Amino acid sequence: MLPKSMTVIEAREAGGPEVLVAGERPVPTPGPGEVLIEVAAAGINRPDVLQRQGLYPPPKGASDLLGLEVAGKVVALGQDATRFKQGDEVCALVNGGGYAEFCVAPEATTLPVPDGLTLEEAAALPETVFTVWHNVFERATLKPGEWLLVHGGGSGIGTTAIQLASALGAKVMATVGSAAKVKDCEALGAIRAINYRAEDYVEAVREITSGHGADVILDMVGGDYIERNLKAAALEGRIVQIAFLKGSKVEIDLIRLMMRRLTLTGSTLRVQPPETKARMAQAIEERVWPLIAEGKVKPIIDSTFKLVDAAGAHKRIDDPEHIGKIVLAVK
Structure with a gap:
């Protein structure tokens, strides 16, 4: 049985990394064509920084929480979501909501974790x-x-x-x-x-x-x-x-x-139509996922921070010395 509430990271106002604080919200329910993911890890991206600074508001209907990519296990399915089953390990491109213990994702931009990768590594893939x-x-x-x-x-x-x-x-x-x-x-x-x-x-x-x-x-x-x-x-x-x-x-x-x-x-990715992102997801699974499984492409992880230390993770992405991706470990 799923919990009723979850830990999330909220930006209490526009500003530096210090505005990111832990909060509590209800666990979301997946809608038609969506899956609910119990998040093991979430990737941090430059658009998250811009949103934190108040320069990149989420599109209409998207979560106000930061986080555009997650990896974890599917724990619930919305109507007409048929590709995955509960317990499947996946990573997903989302329009927001990734800095949380649970995140709703469109099934069309949810992909199986590539062979040989951990969930933390998989969380560094979708947005990038x-x-x-x-x-x-x-x-x-x-x-x-x-x-x-x-x-x-x-x-x-x-x-x-x-x-x-x-x-x-x-x-x-x-x-x-x-x-x-x-x-x-x-x-x-x-x-x-x-x-x-x-x-x-x-x-x-x-x-x-x-x-x-x-x-x-x-x-x-x-x-x-x-x-x-x-x-x-x-x-x-x-x-x-x-x-x-x-x-x-x-x-x-x-x-x-x-x-x-x-x-x-x-271009920007976040505001692309769902059908465009779905087409990209299909091409990526066909062309890129095999390269990852073969070890020819791999996510480069600079560092990993706990979810509640999202502020520390954002300080690191603001540091020009970092290389590769920074990841929040949720589970």
Whole structure:
């Protein structure tokens, strides 16, 4: 029998990590096409930080609790939810509510835990893998043999993009902020990691690719990187913007966009229609899950914190020295 209440993490106001405090709420009930997951672990992502700061409100109808990915056991099924049964170990992409002992998830974006992974490792997958798959392979159509430049190579997104692109036959470069991260990213499959504190990544990309440039650029930095990406891109290159750590309001000269026939695009995952996410989930299970089971792609876990220490976990994700994902251990 399920308990009536559960421990959750609430943001008592917009602000720093210290606004995250433990609270108590009723255990939710799954609706049509949903499953209820007893959460073993929840991944922490940059959108959680933005929501904590009051800059990224949840979409209409979503939980106000932080947390966009969870892993655990299915403990209840909503109407028309037929794929999983109680007791199945799963991980799921959700629109919110992950920082809790129980979380409702759409069955369409709930996937079995890949073979060989713990629940904590599985909790680090959904938000990151969905983001990389959609932006790098669907929107930017990265192909085997092409050059991919990943900004923020040491992040959860970055470490996933490096591994997945390498496993699918692309040649990967990454920008990082320390010599230690250079080694980490090259160990994950990057042909070259560029320490942006020590060298100009535009010049480095030209040198590494023998003047060709990056066919695809995945950028979460923004700011002055936006115009510099136009210089680093190959002819008919595709640049995908997924975040703006250095700001989104910039002045750029778009003549390079025209002259080099570049594509500049971007997306957010959370507000995508359910049917779009369901399609992504199917493609990811078919194309990515086997790579994880074979050990060619793995979640990189920086550190794990207890659920009640979500504030400590957010302090860690705010630390630029972290590499990979940070996870909340709920059970």
